Amino acid sequence: MAGGQTNRLDSGGLIDRSAPLNFRFDGKTFSGFQGDTLASALIANGVKLVGRSFKYHRPRGILTAGSEEPNALVELRTGARREPNTKATTAELYEGLEAASQNRWPSLRHDVMSVNQLFAPIFVAGFYYKTFMWPAKFWEAVYEPAIRRAAGLGRAAGVADPDHYDKAWAHCDVLVAGSGPAGLAAALAAGRSGARVILCEEDFSPGGRLLSDGGTIEGLPAAEWLSRTLAELATLPDVRIMTRTTLFGVYDGGTYGAIERVNDHLPSPPEHQVRQRLWRIVARRCVVAAGAIERPIVFAGNDTPSVMMASAMRTYVARYAATPAKRIALFTNNEDGWRTVEIALGAGLQIAAVIDARPDVSPAHRSLASKGGFPVLHGSVSGVDGGKDGVKKIAVSLTGGARAEVEADGLAVSGGWNPAVGLTSYHRGRPKWLDDIAAFVPDGAPPGMVAVGAANGAFGLGACLAQGFAAGSAAAHDAGHSGKAGTAPVADDEAFSLTPLWHVAGKGKAFVDYQHDVTASDIELAQREGFESVEHLKRYTTLGMATDQGKTSNVAGLAIMAAVSGRSIPETGTTIYRPPYVPVAIGAFAGHHRDETFHATRLTPSHHWAAEQGAVFVDTGLWKRAQWYPRAGEKDWLESVTREVSAVRGGVGFCDVSTLGKIDVHGADAGAFLDRVYINTFSNLAVGKARYGLMLREDGMVYDDGTTSRLAEDHYFLTTTTAKAGLVMQHLEFCRQVLFPELDVQLTSVSDQWAQFSIAGPKTRDLLKEIVDPAEDLSNEGFPFMGAREVRLRGGIKARLFRISFSGEMAFEISVPARFGDAMARNLMLAGAPFGVTPYGTEALGVMRVEKGHIAGPELSGTTTAADLGLGKMMSTKKDFIGRVMAGREALVAPDRQVVVGIKPVDKARRLRSGAHIIPKGQTPGPGNDQGYVTSVCFSPTSDQWIGLGLVERGRERMGEIVHAHDPLRGEDYDVELCNPVFYDPDGGRQRG
């Protein structure tokens, strides 16, 4: 016995007694060993009570030794790393581990909420739907909060997870789920054949039941065969064994999801390492060797601490050298349960009795009983006397009607085994019923997948090895590998011999779903109330809907429903199986993509220069764009933006507009192609000229706009809005490849090739002359409005110059290869210093476009037509183009459509807000008289007031009309005037000058 570990055997097990570990549970310090789980360490320390149940706050102990555990859920770790509902049965022990029991107050032993048991009648199946229906508003205010406090599981940390997670891809020929005898045999056969193999094992040690049950394989003790097999697999370069990795889902095309708990077994991940990693595994074939889950028998008091699955009991004894009880009774309906007796006797534990529900017990076991000096009782357990300190006495109904009592401090239960049919059923597969093991087994599987061994209902060791080996070999062969696999390892099959038993009638609560506190009587009630279908049963009683997804409870629940509804179990059927097989942290699905790396970020070529200038950046899509450039002494953004606008209008400024989508359109038919995608004509555009173009969707609504220039007979340079750059490229490729494949057109995105700057203001030419080679003619004659051509810059590099204006000023856009973008910004500052050049951001850009009445994102809303935007005359009548026919539909040309118009508050001091609704003056706002809304606003330094654009019914005919702006979101109401949307230089003289 190791210090304090009262229930630890002196020898045996797979724990490392030379590596003691201290840990705390509910504030008390304990010790365990390397190789323990939290559950095995608690057992070794004599702890039986580990939690309180969900609804009734019943004391609960440890039921299983695996990921199917419904009871022993704890909050693991503290602070930001606190993780609720962690299964003590799979949590690896580490030095300093801290865990706390859940769902109890003030303490586990004295839990006030256990009074819920007294109110048990109101917590029956469907109580959510019945008890608290009236009065309706009490639900949210009273009932739900009260229930949530009383019934529940662990508490989330409530603060951001400090750990990192990542995601990775893996590829293999043969994926094996589970490293028990069947999985190892499959990996061995596939690996020897030359296949690339990945073997996923959720435990930290490979071996599956071999670690607990032993046995003889190829004449060797199981442990020795296991180490030899692992050694051989390690020599195969393309076989990868991933422990602490649960295969949780199967998706289309042979893609599988797995979660690797990379560092959950440490207090915190080492620096630069992740906590967990989500794997997407692409496999040609998958061999499911996920084993089976032992199932409880439903009887009164079956949730008493130290009532445990028989297989778990022997796992704790054999693998962890921890004894859940000293004097053990076994309740079984099959031969396999008896192994627990053999292992317990081998460890020197006492057997109080075996209660065997079958008519016969094998002679071998009968003689074991007489040698061990314990009785074999034919019958069933009908009740348990005990409580939070565990089992004390067991009531037995003997076959024939007599009663007996057994004194024991632990009860091992085996109701048979359910193959783990999750993975094979995740594509809506329905497993089939197999009478001889009284269990569901896979009936087919998703393409490329096969189940073997216990997962396939073959429980014998020999059968597991044979099926696994054959499947591994076949899978490798299917994937094109034909190396020599050798012969399958040989072992004997043990007898199973089960007589089905699901439920023993008796007084007291008999639990089916431990985690959701669903009892046998809840299922009977559901049936009486008409919820007979398994899908109804599940939702009405919440059977199988807890975090364990009913791994230990579903089949028993179906069996009880079948019995009370007079149907067979296969007739009753199963619910649909859905991934994930075990809970997966959201952080693992997010991986790297959180916080500032939530998505990839795009930076403009002048980004770092702008950052040096102190620019404030704004996220626009994936981009970071300079929004404004604050200067010392400016009190707010508006002051900065107003300064920038005034500087442009009065002198010269520049703005990085590289975020626009840019596409090279090449080919002999490039012009004809553009004619079909734009509403206006581009085939007649002269080389060296730019033109504004508008694209519709095929339904007639505006899709995107931009300026496109013709740089050569067979080369256009098309620009898109920032927002639609990728989508327009996709759309144009669709047009090129699908709609108009006869046209000779090539499309290349050159968005990232060019750093593009807008240079605007009356002194633009003065500035440009400093940058552009003196030989280039920039005069109005030499470079007229809407001119576009390549120019040489001082210093020798080539640039593209476009005389286009978004601001309404004399303006050019200049493109240089992107790596010169940073230099361009610096050189514009240098060359423009004598002219007071001012960099401006997206806000000033927006102000100037609103002042000029140019449409942008808010007006290109997907619900506007070209005519709505005042651009109806651009629609060519001489050619077909995308959207032409649908744009002519009655409703799209109706005279009362909402169209773009200017808007300004009557009170010049008032701030206009976008989103405000336009209502006729003197009317009460309502849906019936809502005539549109304000789309874009700005403070216009030129107008010295807030102005905006809006979409307003017949807006263009109503310029000068005073209407009402109603803004219920902000609680504002004020009068505005509808006006010409071009607030600034309506004749356009400035941009042409």
Next chain:
Amino acid sequence: MAEFSWVSRSPLEHALAPGAHGARGVEAGVSLTEIRNFDLIQVMARRGKAAELARVANGRFGVATPNAPTVVQAQDATLIWSGPDQFFVLSKGGKHTMDTLAPALSGPASLSDQSHARALVRISGARARTMLAKLSSIDLHPSAFPIGAAAATSIDHTSVTLWRGGDRPDGQAVFNLLVFSTFAGSLWHTMLDAAAEYGVTIAHSEELA
């Protein structure tokens, strides 16, 4: 007149800090080297002229152009498949620029300069594949992605061109990654995050191979 110069700045110049990154005390498992100042021209066959382009390009480069996801090494250029009937010409020192290639190829092909539109990162080291498995859904096992294999694929939902060059003298595989310039800084940090646990050596170079 103002005195100014045209300094070419790599999109990774700001993000890239030469030296060691991530886990220390181990031999760096990943080596990341940015290759700077290359010429990259996108060549796309015009309709019905794929065969003519292949012929003309063969004459120009002395090798058959890639017609499957592979790279072909010419004497002074690397031809990288980028899609059906199209490829990149990657070179250095002005040997294959728009000015020199357009006269030769513009009959059967359309050309676009992408020299500034991409950043090029060379990835190698004992853990290069392990690290790339976090970024790329492509199977990079030697049997699936041998020397000369190329892929037009995505990392972080962003289009990239990935190919395997010749092995390092120590036998380690070398992967080359072309990423969009405006995404380069972001993807660089993603790569560093993925590689940090293995230890990273960061450098930049002007040498293509």
Next chain:
Amino acid sequence: MRIVCPFCGERELGEFTYLGDAKPVRPAAGASEDEVFDYVYLRDNVAGETSEYWYHGGGCRTWLKIARNTLTHEISSVEPAAGAGAAKVGA
């Protein structure tokens, strides 16, 4: 889900973008409003084999015509669009 791109080989779903039914054919210039309405809006809701357009935007930027079973997600064929690459279409 994985799609075998005829040019790139087998790739994961994330590289592709779904557009929709590939059966409707864009009416020629001069078609009536009704014909275009059908093309733009009317779709069969097929339980079984469908023909769909997908875009390999995260790869070679080819538009693909994919025969897929909506009940099983099984893909029975993947073809490039007529005008993929430099393919010559028509005279």
